[in-house]
Amino acid sequence: MSELFSEVDEELRREQLGKIWARYSGLIVGVAVLIIIAVGGWRGYEYFQAKKSAEAGSAFEAAAALADQNKHAEAEAAFTQLAATAPRGYRNLSLLRAAAEAGKRDPKEAVKLYDAIVADSGFDGAERDLARVRAAGLLLDTESYNNMLQRLEPATAPEATFRHTARELLALSAWRANDTAAARKWLDMISADGQTPSSLRSRAEALQALLPPVAKS
Numbered sequence: 001m002s003e004l005f006s007e008v009d010e011e012l013r014r015e016q017l018g019k020i021w022a023r024y025s026g027l028i029v030g031v032a033v034l035i036i037i038a039v040g041g042w043r044g045y046e047y048f049q050a051k052k053s054a055e056a057g058s059a060f061e062a063a064a065a066l067a068d069q070n071k072h073a074e075a076e077a078a079f080t081q082l083a084a085t086a087p088r089g090y091r092n093l094s095l096l097r098a099a100a101e102a103g104k105r106d107p108k109e110a111v112k113l114y115d116a117i118v119a120d121s122g123f124d125g126a127e128r129d130l131a132r133v134r135a136a137g138l139l140l141d142t143e144s145y146n147n148m149l150q151r152l153e154p155a156t157a158p159e160a161t162f163r164h165t166a167r168e169l170l171a172l173s174a175w176r177a178n179d180t181a182a183a184r185k186w187l188d189m190i191s192a193d194g195q196t197p198s199s200l201r202s203r204a205e206a207l208q209a210l211l212p213p214v215a216k217s
């Protein structure tokens with residue numbers, strides 16, 4: 001008897017499956033095709049991105065080689081061209097390198113390029129701070145302390161990647177402007193930061209020694 005019931009149940013299941021297939025076969029096939037297309041498309045996208053990244057890496061290395069050979073104009077052009085087509089990571093690196101190469105021939109032009117990077121939301125905070133610091137380094141001998149402060153203060157925050165260099169540049173700018181209070185403020189901040197590099201700390205101590213002693217009350 002149990003075998004008979006099993007055969008009946010099996011027949012009923014086949015009949016139900018047949019009805020489901022007859023009713024929804026088009027939909028099932030369509031979904032299966034869409035899944036295959038989606039998986040194939042994603043694989044194709046991954047391949048394309050990997051290929052594009054590899055090509056950008058090779059182009060970046062070639063541009064860097066030009067820079068190493070002191071062919072700065074050619075390197076700048078190569079980095080600029082690469083930035084127009086490369087994925088985001090290589091784009092950002094290329095624009096930073098193009099600005100650095102521009103600084104060899106025209107510091108003012110380089111500052112403009114760095115300022116464009118600072119204003120570009122496609123760069124992360126650390127990259128924008130790096131652009132701030134590099135631009136400020138080019139302007140140290142000519143820019144007023146107030147302008148340097150406006151440029152660099154966002155990069156001096158406690159967790160900022162390039163805070164040490166930004167603070168040193170502001171200390172130097174304040175010292176050049178004979179703003180002893182401001183210079184001491186930044187030098188004290190450098191000294192108080194336990195992560196300040198030893199070489200920078202030594203330079204800060206040397207500059208601190210050049211400041212007049214604090215007046216006693």
